[in-house]
Amino acid sequence: MKREDDKFIIQTALLTGKLLLENGAETARVEDTMERIIRKSLGSTASKSYYTYVTLSGVFVRTDLAENSFLRIDSRGYNLEKVVQVNQISRDFTEGKTTLPEMKQRLEKVDADTSRDAMWKQLFFTALLSGAIVLIFGGRWSDLPSAITGGVLAYFVFQKLTNMADYPFIFEFLSTFIGGLFGYLVHQLMGSDINLTMIGTVVPLVPGIGITNAIRDLLARHYISGIIRLFESLFVAAALGCGVALVILLFNS
Structure with missing residues (x-):
C-alpha cells in the first residue's frame, strides 16, 4: 500500500474519532469505530x-506504513444527531456501501454543519x-409556571453565555442562579413547593449524558x-446545585 493511501486512511479515521468525541460519544465507541475503519481499509x-x-x-x-498521527480535541459538547450521522457513515463504509473517499467527504460535510435547532424550539x-419533572415528582399544576420559568431562563442564559466564552462550572452556576431567582419570584405569586421550582430550574442542565458516558467508559x-x-x-x-442553593439561602432564610 502506498504511503499516501495510508495517510488518507489515518486522516479519515482521525476525523471520524474527532467528530464522535466532540459531539458526545463515549471513548469505547470512538476507539471501536476508528479501528473498524482501519481494519476495513487495510484488509488482510x-x-x-x-x-x-x-x-x-x-x-x-499509528500504522506500520506511516508515522504516528494525532488530532487534538479543542471542545466537547453534545450533539447526538451528529453522532448518529457519523455512525451511519462508518457503518456504510464497513458494509461496503461507500468508498473511503466518499466517506471522508461525507464526514467533512457533517463537520462543517453548524446548524442547530431554532432557539424557540x-x-x-x-x-x-x-x-414534566415537576409532575413526575408529585407537584401541583400551580407549581408549573415557576419551574418552567426557572428552567427556560436558566437554559437560555447558559446558551448565551457559552456562545460568548468558555468558563466551565461558572456558567452553570450563574445560569441556575438567574433561572432560580426568577423562578422564585414567580413562585411567590403562585406555587406551593419551592423545592420543585428549583428542580425544574436545574434539570435542563443536568449532565445526564456525561454521567452515562462516564459509567460506560x-x-x-x-x-x-x-x-x-x-x-x-x-x-x-455541584455548580448547578450551588446556583439554586444560593437563591434559597438569600430569600428563604
Missing part, C-alpha cells in the same frame, strides 16, 4: 499493523422537560476517561 494487512488511542483531549492513530422542549475499562468524565459531571452538578 491489518492484523497487528496499527493501533488507536483515544483520550478526552485527542485521538491517536429548544426553549419549548426545555419548558416541557421542566414542567468505566465498564469498558477506559478508566482514565471514565474517571475524568465522572468528576467533570459531578463538578457541573
Whole structure:
C-alpha cells in the first residue's frame, strides 16, 4: 500500500474519532469505530499493523506504513444527531456501501454543519422537560409556571453565555442562579413547593449524558476517561446545585 493511501486512511479515521468525541460519544465507541475503519481499509494487512488511542483531549492513530498521527480535541459538547450521522457513515463504509473517499467527504460535510435547532424550539422542549419533572415528582399544576420559568431562563442564559466564552462550572452556576431567582419570584405569586421550582430550574442542565458516558467508559475499562468524565459531571452538578442553593439561602432564610 502506498504511503499516501495510508495517510488518507489515518486522516479519515482521525476525523471520524474527532467528530464522535466532540459531539458526545463515549471513548469505547470512538476507539471501536476508528479501528473498524482501519481494519476495513487495510484488509488482510491489518492484523497487528496499527493501533488507536483515544483520550478526552485527542485521538491517536499509528500504522506500520506511516508515522504516528494525532488530532487534538479543542471542545466537547453534545450533539447526538451528529453522532448518529457519523455512525451511519462508518457503518456504510464497513458494509461496503461507500468508498473511503466518499466517506471522508461525507464526514467533512457533517463537520462543517453548524446548524442547530431554532432557539424557540429548544426553549419549548426545555419548558416541557421542566414542567414534566415537576409532575413526575408529585407537584401541583400551580407549581408549573415557576419551574418552567426557572428552567427556560436558566437554559437560555447558559446558551448565551457559552456562545460568548468558555468558563466551565461558572456558567452553570450563574445560569441556575438567574433561572432560580426568577423562578422564585414567580413562585411567590403562585406555587406551593419551592423545592420543585428549583428542580425544574436545574434539570435542563443536568449532565445526564456525561454521567452515562462516564459509567460506560468505566465498564469498558477506559478508566482514565471514565474517571475524568465522572468528576467533570459531578463538578457541573455541584455548580448547578450551588446556583439554586444560593437563591434559597438569600430569600428563604
